[in-house]
Amino acid sequence: MKLTIQVNEGPYQHQSSDSAYFFAKAALEKGHEIFRIFFYHDGVNNGTRLTTPPQDDRNIVKRWSELAEQYGLDLVICVAAAQRRGIVDDGEAQRNGKDATNIAPGFRISGLGQLVEGAIQSDRLVVFGD
Amino acid sequence: MSILHLVNKSPYERNSLSSCVGFVRDGDAVLLIEDGVYAAVKGGAAAAKFEGLADVSVLGGDLAARGLSEDKLVDGVKVVDYAGFVDLVEATDKVQSWL
């Protein structure tokens, strides 16, 4: 099964990102393919490398980066939603005159077309949100 | 074509479960995750909504996290793990997330 997963909420505030992560992990462990994980709305906040969660709690951002590296996942952050919420990579910093970037490893910023393409190319779209 | 209906909110907070139930057809499955698992507790006002629904599951991890034991569930509700969640997605044709 080829899956596209959509994450609508940011880390910690809602359980969505956690649920999406464990679903993704289970799918991969069963040998399914994840075409793309698309972060939309506040979900883009899963892609900042500047979080410092408490030591005794899960590190949501790092967990996504590690899963992406382990399985070669395509973690895409919606550019429009990212601009609104301040998730910035080098390209965005240059284009919009920002003096810093904060994107976490394994994530890339791209357009909404990536979500639509994911829906077209995959067998299933699974949405996690509020 | 069958649908896996996902409900992630408590029926006492949000009307997602009520809305969902009006859309469940033969061959569909319902999976309660996150706060949605509260709906499956026996004796709760929301439990009545399950009457007539054939295929209802709850995510075990979310149940245990909230201190709910499986014997507290409405009869016939199944408990699955994330692997079971994946299987449900595969067994149906598409997913409707009742956010």
Add this chain to the structure above:
Amino acid sequence: MSEVKKFLYVNRKAPYGTIYAWESLEVVLIGAAFEQDVSLAFLDDGVYQLTKDQDTKGIGMKNFSPTYSALGDYEVTKIYVEKESLEERGLTLDDLQHLTWEDEDEDWAEKDSIRLVSRAEMAEIMAGQDVLFNF
């Protein structure tokens, strides 16, 4: 080129209190370029997104409701609104914007995009789709 899929964008939330209504519309607009078989569904509080006379000056937000009337130009011609959701909220079709599209196969005749459907009909429409988007 892969087959054309039936996309249903499901809208169940009111506008302005949260961003979902607007950001969902943005997906529809961008998605139009992919030439799939697109329908929109408005049910539960989603029906509020289509009301007329939205004036956001007092809350300092962008009024995005005019965007719905542009949907016809993006080849979105099937906008399903659930009857029960309107009734529960004391609304009628008259309270909603009159959304239309131009049928080039009929000399650009203007046609209604909004189709009022019952919950049972909406369930059937949903069952017949390939992909369900939720926000």
